[in-house]
Amino acid sequence: MNFKFQFKRQFLSGPYMAWIVGFIILPILMILYYGITDSSGSFTLQNITAITEPIHMKALLLSLKLALLCTAICLLLAYPLAMILNGLHLKRQSFVVFIFMLPMWMNLMLRILAWQLLLSNNGILNTVLESLGLAKVQLLNTSSAVVFGMVYDFLPFMILPIYNSMSRIGSDVIDAAKDLGANTLQVFLKIILPLTVSGVISGIIMVFVPALTSFVISDLLGGGKVLLIGNVIEQEFMQSMDWNMGSGLSIVLMVFVIASMAFMNVHGNEEGGAAVW
Amino acid sequence: MVKKIGSRIYLSVIFLFLYFPILVLIVLSFNDSKSRVAWGGFTGKWYISMFQDTAIMRAFATTIQITLVASVLATIIGTLAAIGIQAMRRRGKAILLGATNIPLLNADIVTGISMMLLFVRFTKLGFMTVLIAHLTFDIPYVILNVLPRLNATSKSAYEAALDLGATPLYAFYKIVWPDIRPGVFSGFLMAVTMSLDDFSITYFTKGAGVNTLSTMLYTELRKGIRPEMYSLSTLLFGIALLLLLLINFRSARKNDINN
Amino acid sequence: MAKELIHMSHISKSYDSTLVLDDLDLCIKENAFVTLLGPSGCGKTTTLRLLGGFETPDSGQVFFDGADITSLPPNERKLNTVFQKYALFPHMSIAENIAFGLKISKKSKSYINSKIKYALKLVNLDGYEKRSVDSLSGGQQQRIAIARAIVNEPKVLLLDEPLGALDLKLRQDMQYELIRLKEELGITFVYVTHDQEEALTMSDSIVVMNQGYIQQIGTPEDIYNEPCNAFVADFIGDSNIIDGVMLKDKLVQILGVKIPCVDTGFGENQPVDVVIRPEDVELSDPADGFMEGDVVSIIFKGVHYEIEVAAGGYDWLVHTTKMYPVGTHVGISVIPFNIQIMNKPESSDEKAVETGEF
Numbered sequence: 046m047n048f049k050f051q052f053k054r055q056f057l058s059g060p061y062m063a064w065i066v067g068f069i070i071l072p073i074l075m076i077l078y079y080g081i082t083d084s085s086g087s088f089t090l091q092n093i094t095a096i097t098e099p100i101h102m103k104a105l106l107l108s109l110k111l112a113l114l115c116t117a118i119c120l121l122l123a124y125p126l127a128m129i130l131n132g133l134h135l136k137r138q139s140f141v142v143f144i145f146m147l148p149m150w151m152n153l154m155l156r157i158l159a160w161q162l163l164l165s166n167n168g169i170l171n172t173v174l175e176s177l178g179l180a181k182v183q184l185l186n187t188s189s190a191v192v193f194g195m196v197y198d199f200l201p202f203m204i205l206p207i208y209n210s211m212s213r214i215g216s217d218v219i220d221a222a223k224d225l226g227a228n229t230l231q232v233f234l235k236i237i238l239p240l241t242v243s244g245v246i247s248g249i250i251m252v253f254v255p256a257l258t259s260f261v262i263s264d265l266l267g268g269g270k271v272l273l274i275g276n277v278i279e280q281e282f283m284q285s286m287d288w289n290m291g292s293g294l295s296i297v298l299m300v301f302v303i304a305s306m307a308f309m310n311v312h313g314n315e316e317g318g319a320a321v322w
Numbered sequence: 323m324v325k326k327i328g329s330r331i332y333l334s335v336i337f338l339f340l341y342f343p344i345l346v347l348i349v350l351s352f353n354d355s356k357s358r359v360a361w362g363g364f365t366g367k368w369y370i371s372m373f374q375d376t377a378i379m380r381a382f383a384t385t386i387q388i389t390l391v392a393s394v395l396a397t398i399i400g401t402l403a404a405i406g407i408q409a410m411r412r413r414g415k416a417i418l419l420g421a422t423n424i425p426l427l428n429a430d431i432v433t434g435i436s437m438m439l440l441f442v443r444f445t446k447l448g449f450m451t452v453l454i455a456h457l458t459f460d461i462p463y464v465i466l467n468v469l470p471r472l473n474a475t476s477k478s479a480y481e482a483a484l485d486l487g488a489t490p491l492y493a494f495y496k497i498v499w500p501d502i503r504p505g506v507f508s509g510f511l512m513a514v515t516m517s518l519d520d521f522s523i524t525y526f527t528k529g530a531g532v533n534t535l536s537t538m539l540y541t542e543l544r545k546g547i548r549p550e551m552y553s554l555s556t557l558l559f560g561i562a563l564l565l566l567l568l569i570n571f572r573s574a575r576k577n578d579i580n581n
Numbered sequence: 582m583a584k585e586l587i588h589m590s591h592i593s594k595s596y597d598s599t600l601v602l603d604d605l606d607l608c609i610k611e612n613a614f615v616t617l618l619g620p621s622g623c624g625k626t627t628t629l630r631l632l633g634g635f636e637t638p639d640s641g642q643v644f645f646d647g648a649d650i651t652s653l654p655p656n657e658r659k660l661n662t663v664f665q666k667y668a669l670f671p672h673m674s675i676a677e678n679i680a681f682g683l684k685i686s687k688k689s690k691s692y693i694n695s696k697i698k699y700a701l702k703l704v705n706l707d708g709y710e711k712r713s714v715d716s717l718s719g720g721q722q723q724r725i726a727i728a729r730a731i732v733n734e735p736k737v738l739l740l741d742e743p744l745g746a747l748d749l750k751l752r753q754d755m756q757y758e759l760i761r762l763k764e765e766l767g768i769t770f771v772y773v774t775h776d777q778e779e780a781l782t783m784s785d786s787i788v789v790m791n792q793g794y795i796q797q798i799g800t801p802e803d804i805y806n807e808p809c810n811a812f813v814a815d816f817i818g819d820s821n822i823i824d825g826v827m828l829k830d831k832l833v834q835i836l837g838v839k840i841p842c843v844d845t846g847f848g849e850n851q852p853v854d855v856v857i858r859p860e861d862v863e864l865s866d867p868a869d870g871f872m873e874g875d876v877v878s879i880i881f882k883g884v885h886y887e888i889e890v891a892a893g894g895y896d897w898l899v900h901t902t903k904m905y906p907v908g909t910h911v912g913i914s915v916i917p918f919n920i921q922i923m924n925k926p927e928s929s930d931e932k933a934v935e936t937g938e939f
Binding site for chain 1: 333340422559566
């Protein structure tokens, strides 16, 4: 290839580069600018230190707690599932992807609606409990309902990367381990588990980040009673109209997202979330 | 044997967890009673009132418009960008791919807010701003689907075509394009999926008057549940099922031919 | 005579209703280098996997050292396998790979370390302990796979086309390496390959298989010089295989010409396959052969010329050190001792040998 032609090919990404600058970099600079200024435009760190206010701190801690819980549940559900699916030796892997992606094609709001129906006080779950002679449980508008909804929403993002990393393990590697004397448990601990770490890490990132930053699920399934950091930020922007405060808290949230990803990446080889697809 | 039965049960439980809520919506969409638990006989009236509901239909139309326009444009810009990125040196590649990952990894709420801050400063929120926002998170999916295909494409075949007298454009169309087409297609599909399902980013960039299904439903759900939403769910699920079956069937047939 | 170590008795195995092995019987003596040879799909790899414990037969039994191990899982068998694509553990260093089996059997640290050193030396890769799997070439990975298997001191090493992925030169070097290893370790090797040259070079005995049946068992010399049917003759080296009729003892007719041979006992006027190795065909003046023909093509092969001669309606493959230009009119002759007569099989997959022992 001659130099002139190479130049032309790189030029093809020109529109996208302009797009990155205009609609990815610039907006982030805007948020940084709003975050460190007050309504009159002068420099302040108050919007960022506002995270230490009890109401904000409480929301952040609750977000972290629910996101961790959701991630843990997803991991516990998804890992055995991926093992079972892998053991089925499906000829067409796309079938698995299909089964778990299909619910994702339902609009998020309608999936939430379904859980509202199931969990509400006179909903299906409580009707079943009552007909069995058991006491009703208050689930809707509690943290549990929010975790339920998050797990339902994000479970596929945990299953797919783990399943992918598992299906990449050659059967001859498993055979070799058995041949060298490893029993089923040893094969799992020494071969399968270490070789799926990268998938687990992708899954954790892909579940933890949206769970930490979610505000819709907590809004609709928590009934306004479960206040996450996402809800606080949303209210600053849409109700209190304090964009500087909202931006400052967003910066804090971004720091947490970046920190959690860095933390996970230190504990595993590089495999971005996009590798899942 | 016990293990096999155990794993079957486990699979069924997860399957039920994923599909039972959807099943409930489908059943309720045909329920004549407004009750959420009692069956009041079969009816199609919720479908009729759904189609007569202008708010739902308008949001539906807007969703389709945004999704299609954003996905098609994102596919074009993203594919071109992928070709350009592939030709770049290591450093430029790393920087661009890093930037590409930002909208994927950043929290949706932050992406939405940051774009809103930009838009309100320079223009008014509306259909165009939603479109731009959708393009911004759609393009990365296209790039990440096309780039691996592009890397797997044999460079020597392309060079051989040039050697045999093909123009770069002709060589691209005849040699590279057939190889990356599946990636372009799956990138387009991902873009459609993401656009259809997006709520957070649309919510912050839409302004008053514009509503996609997600934002319309959000407002409605905060007010209360209407039975028309069940029929909307059933309809959307049916469309998704049909589309995915079609795509799967298509790719399966292609695999069979290739084998 | 060495004692019998492995006995596979009446083994049948099928996958999805395709019969892969049909009533196979095979004995392997202690300390032998046995090669299972055949085209892909002949059942040789399945036979090896049955020995390794990765498959269980539908019927029949596998005995090891007199004990029935048919349903014993692989981790409890005293055999180790070298896999076709090496199957090294990608997340472990070379030393960790080699130590895997020893750690499982809870050997002491000092024992493991000395074993790793010894094994790496044995496969000519001293000092590679800390390297990662990815940093090794195919040939090196293969050696590590062998080292990983032999540190466990198995009585039998199973090798599944271990050289299949290597290039020609490396393959030849590794062949000598394997023979040397086998002699140093003094254990039994069961080797699977589809490469007849590999089989002839390394083995004490060769088991030729096709379509789930054992076709012939014998030493490399036996198999090459006395193939017992046309399949074996064709599979081992190049051959001229010609339809013929055994007129009576020591006289066979091919392509309309009666020629003397040394075989007896086929009866009279019996259709047979006549097999003649290309290096056994002698070219001469037209008058001196039992048949005349013309040279159609000639290729220089280094040690010899490969010549095609059209004679009697058959294209003869001839290896000779003398040059015959294309178009030369030549005579063809073969001494009686070099003519192999074989019964025609009744069907293509007919089993030629019921049971084999060596």
